[in-house]
Amino acid sequence: MPRSSRGVLLPPVAGNRPRRADVYLALRDAVLQGTLAAGEHMPSSRKAATDYGVSRGLMEEVYSQLVEEGLLERVIGRGTFIAQRATKRTDPARHEEAVQHVSSVSTRGRKLAGNLACRIMREFKPFNAGVADTTAFPWQIWQRIQARAVRDLRRADMNFTDARGVPALRRSLAHHLAQLRGIRCVPDQVIIFNSIQQATYLLALLLTNPGDAAWVEDPGYPGARAALELAETTVVPVPVDQHGLQVEEGLRRASHARLACVTPSHQFPSGFTMSMQRRIALLEWAQKHDAWILEDDYDGEFGHARQPATPLHALDRHARVLYLGTLSKSMFVSLRLAFAVVPEAMVEQLANIRTQLDAFSAPLIQLAMSRFMDEGHFSTHVRHMRNVYAEKAAILTEGLRPLADHGWTWEEGTAGVQILLRHPDAHEVQRTAEASGLALHLLSSYRHEPADGDGLLLRFGGLGMPAIRAGVEQLVAAALAVHR
Known part of the structure; x- marks a missing residue:
């Protein structure tokens, strides 16, 4: 039926x-290649x-031929439509040409395109869901706020928006950071x-x-490494232990480095908090x-059963720490809003570079986010989700208890939406567990250099309680089967 x-x-x-x-071939190819899809309504021959600058008689002839070939259908009283049985076909010659073009991309392009570490999984299952849980999100409140933001969107905002961000959201974030993270800006x-x-890349x-x-x-976080490589820096891996980044080793390897990218409050993926000695x-x-120090505080709001660790930025007395945070981790992945706190003089410079890439973030979503924060909904949501994630972490760690007798270790869930489970047999357990439907990432996949010991990163944020319970049962069964 016409659609x-x-x-x-x-x-x-x-x-x-x-x-x-010419007209006939253009329309025929568009139908066969799917550019004009089945059921779409063609304009009248007139x-x-x-549109084509030809006679109506010529168009009638073209339409009639396409109808005879089964590519168009005419419905009395309604018009001309792309036939439902018209299917998309591939020209073998064009396909071969496309393959040749792909094979001739640059060495750098192949290297970058081969890095899949930053791709977000489309299907969440135990334990690949290190994203926000949206089941408890106040969608009705958010929808009302968005509707108000649409009404209040100024005509000027529909053209270009300040590359630094909508002023209202920048004010809201400064207030939020002072209250929840102790950052004065x-x-x-x-x-x-x-x-x-993106912020790491531009910085x-x-x-x-x-x-x-x-x-x-x-x-460490693959996204930080990828951003630095895109910026053509020389990436220097520095080992991490239970106290955080080994600064002395960094000095030995490259004391002259211009940047250090760290996750001091909740190191990714180990979960450790950087000690005060290392911070100093x-x-x-x-x-x-x-x-410069790029402090990635990706899940700073979510300390379980305690206040989150103090950001490195709050200890800085010489303005060398650039603080990076995200709202997508607290709200939902597709929000696509993050921010940086930097010296004032640097903001304008970053904005100028930003305009050479994608110009600015969508103003409508920024306005809605600002109101969501100013009216107290964001802080309420964060407090609620702290409890939700703490409960999920407790269910997960309790389910892992049988593995403690077999040498498995982990940090009790102190923050965030993932737990690192360590054991020399992690790789073998991963293979066994994936056969039963689990999705597990090895600690070694986050390493730049080989090192002793391995583990499994269990990302549970976007999973429901039943999925966590079932998943941990499967994981424990797989691990015990390996140890027999």
Whole structure:
């Protein structure tokens, strides 16, 4: 049955005075290739003739031939439609040409395209769901706020928006950070991004020259490493232990580094909190060597059963720490809102670079987020989700207890939406568990350099309680089967 009551836009035809064959081939190819899809409503022959600058008689001939070939259908009183049986076909020659083009991409392009570490899984299952739980999200409140934001969106905001971010959201974030994270800043120090990874990339472009060294935690977040590599820095992996980044080892490997990317409040993926001694050593290194620290506080709001760890930024007395945070982790993944707190003079520079990439983040979602925060809904949601994630972590760790007798270790769930489970047999257990439907990532997949010991990263944030219980039962059964 026809699905559309409006005429589609017709494909172009080369030349100012197209011939009948030109028009026919353009329409035929568009139908066969799926550009004009089954059920779409074609414009009348009169309108089509006007679009192409040809006679109506010529268009009638073309339409009639396509009807005879089964590519178009005419419905009395309704018009002409793409036939339901018209199917998309592939031209073998064009397919072969496309394959050749793909094989001729650059070495750098193949390397970057082969990095799948930053892809978000489309299907969540135990334990690949390190995202926000949206089942308890106040959708009705959010929808009302969005509707109000649409009504209040100014005409100017529908054209271009400040690359630094909507002023209202920058004010809301400065207030939020002071209350929940103890970070003192003014709105002019806040700049909005789509993600922490984007912020890392732009900061690396601003602060480093190609080839400059940048410390990254090892193991660590693949997105930070990818962003630095895109910016053509020399990535220097620095080992992490239970006290955080080993600053002394970083000094030995590259004391002259321009950047250090760290997750001090809740190291990813180990879950450790950087010790005060290491924090002071890192700050002293940055001051002494005129270097910068990118503090990724990706899940700073979610400390379980306690206040979250104090950000490194709050200890900084020399403005060497650039604080990065995300709202997508607290709200929902597709929100695509993150931010950075930097020295005021740096904001304008970052905005100028931003305009050379994607210009700005969508103003409508920024306005809605600002109101969601100002009216207290965000803080209420964060408090509630702290309890939800703490309960999930408790269910998970309790289910893991039988593995303690077999040498498995883990940090009790102190924060965030993932737990790292350690054991030398992790790789074998992963293979066994995946056969039963689990999705597990090895600790070694987050390493830059090989190291002793391995583990399994259990990401549970987006899973429901029943899925966590069932998943941990399967995991324990798989592990015990390996140990027999």
